[in-house]
Amino acid sequence: MAASLLRFFSRILFRVEVRGLENLPAEDKLLIVANHESFLDGLLLGLFIPKKATFVVHTTVLKNWWFRQFLRLTPHLAVDPASPYAMKKVIKLLESGKNVVIFPEGRITLTGALMKVYDGPGFVAAKTGATILPVRIDGAAQSYFGRLSSHHPRKLHPKVTLTIMPTTSVIVPNASQYNLTTAKQRRRIAGEGMRGVMQKMLFQAQKNRTLFEAFLDAVDEYGSNYKLIEDLNETEETYQDLLKKSLALGKIASKASQPNETVGVLMPNITNTIALILGMSAFNRVPAMLNYTSGTAGMQNACIAANIKTVITSRKFIETAGLGSVVAHFKNLNIVYLEDLRTQFGMLDRAWLMGYALHYPRLAMETNQHDQPAVVLFTSGSEGKPKGVVHSHKSILANIAQIAAVLDFNPTDKMMMVLPVFHSFGFTGSFIALLNGIKINMFPSPLQYKVIPELIYDRGCTIFFATSTFLSNYAKFAHPYDFYKLRLVIAGAEKLNEEVRKTYAEKFGIRILEAYGATECAPGIAINTPMANLNGSVGQLVPGLEHKLALVSGINNGGLLHVKGENVMMGYYLFDAPGVLIPPQTDYGLGWYNTGDIVEIDKEGFVHIRGRVKRFAKVAGEMVSLEVVEQIANTAALGHQHAASSINDAQRGECIILFTTDKQLKREDLQMVAKNLGLPELAVARKIIAIEAIPLLGTGKTDYVTLKQMAESA
Structure with missing residues (x-):
């Protein structure tokens, strides 16, 4: 009777x-694990999960009179997680065939994200072979029974969702395979397995929605008056401000385009660009983010590939960025300026916005599906013509959920976004902030090496996404105290230079977390985190991403990485087949994406990049990674930039050429370093060319196409 009343009032x-x-199994001996959001969690699981179970609770809980009353209604076991004997009692319960509920974090979240996962529950699962039933609790943290900081809005009656996931298990580690010699090591590996279960649960429990619907959910969660975004205008705008702009710009864009049309967007990193993307999502248009640093030919080729007929831009931006001559050379494109479209936003449109759409945005938006195209991003063109990468709402949101499952974002954070939104790293990074209540500062160019460190200091930013090249240049001009508040510095898009890693550790006291991705994967594939970090690796694969390593002739260590998951693109738009969606497919089947990277994955799941297949040179019959060539140069000439390319050689197959900014670098220096590192002589560049600066793409990556041309003409 008491349980029925509690269930009624909880609803x-x-x-x-x-x-x-439907995922609830009929059999018992279940280890039910859940994330810990609030003091309500045990009550909610006991009332709404139709399985009789014993709850494992912290001994301190029994000190609270209210919780003692609740625990009188259900079987429970009080344990101290710090005690090495605590889990033995849990093992006995499971071995007797009973169901057990446990919170692997051992404490209520303070961030809204997953906290540290204790090894004990994983050890219990591995020891008993129990079936694990993951349950995602969502919404309880926003109640007054949670322990989030005051920066996170609280609600008296938040909506709480319990999502029962498919059963899984933690496999007992093979001692010989993992070279485990002690029980402590086996326990740690089992604990890592449980952490993986929890992270995968957080990702898989995400509901299907569009980008605009996800934005509206964030407005509901954090509040319309929550200050969210700022750009060069130095005006902080709230969720309500951004919603208003999104609806207005979406309505304006819809006047110049058709439903489901792919529309080019040529805009900088400003608030209006984000609003335009959201507005196009609301009105069922697909923004194609044009790379304005790629020149006339690059943008024209991108428009041809994606079959773009209309490009939306701003006269002010075109004038400021000096793109007038570039736009003038566009062929067969309708260039639409926002300044002109604003005049078409008449009195009826204003009445619609203020009297209806702003109050009922879910009714005002046009119908769209989560598995339909949300955005077209373009590959960097670092190795050829850009390809249009078509991402659905689902794939973008899946990658955001994957990253949020392994990193602890929260409303106390502030993000500095200097990577352009036409770049997948910048696009997804921006939406991570928008959908997680992270205050974001949009800056139009990553090349302002003196200004950006000062802005990070002035705004007190805590999160920063950048490339290794950009981080290196910021470090040259930054005061040691400029980055005092940064707690998450994520480096991606290119390999992190070891000298950059060392500089940030010694000068700023910051551990850079290296990540790895591809535009085709929205972009996150693997990432180091505060809970799982290994220098020299790009971290562990994001939750829910399948992988296979294909053997490559001539390469003994590692294999060609193929991946499949919800974050993988819908397909390509190619220059030779404009507007035709070509879904990803490899020898492993439909939906698999060939990354083109040779990687090794160690026994703990850390991914080590050995190089791109296209960036291997065949010298004297042996495969040589050009990234290893660059590694040797980086060690031999610290503080300088280096890049390797290759050309055909009639005698040796290929000849490796090293471009460097160090005019004093000699081949003998490279040979000495290679010998000290235990690397073969073949990995030493045959020819060295000193140049003033390594050519870069607008995204910060090395421009290997230009380097190849320079090598061939040298």
């Missing part, structure tokens, strides 16, 4: 929804 107070009941 009224918290609008409790239970999803995934």
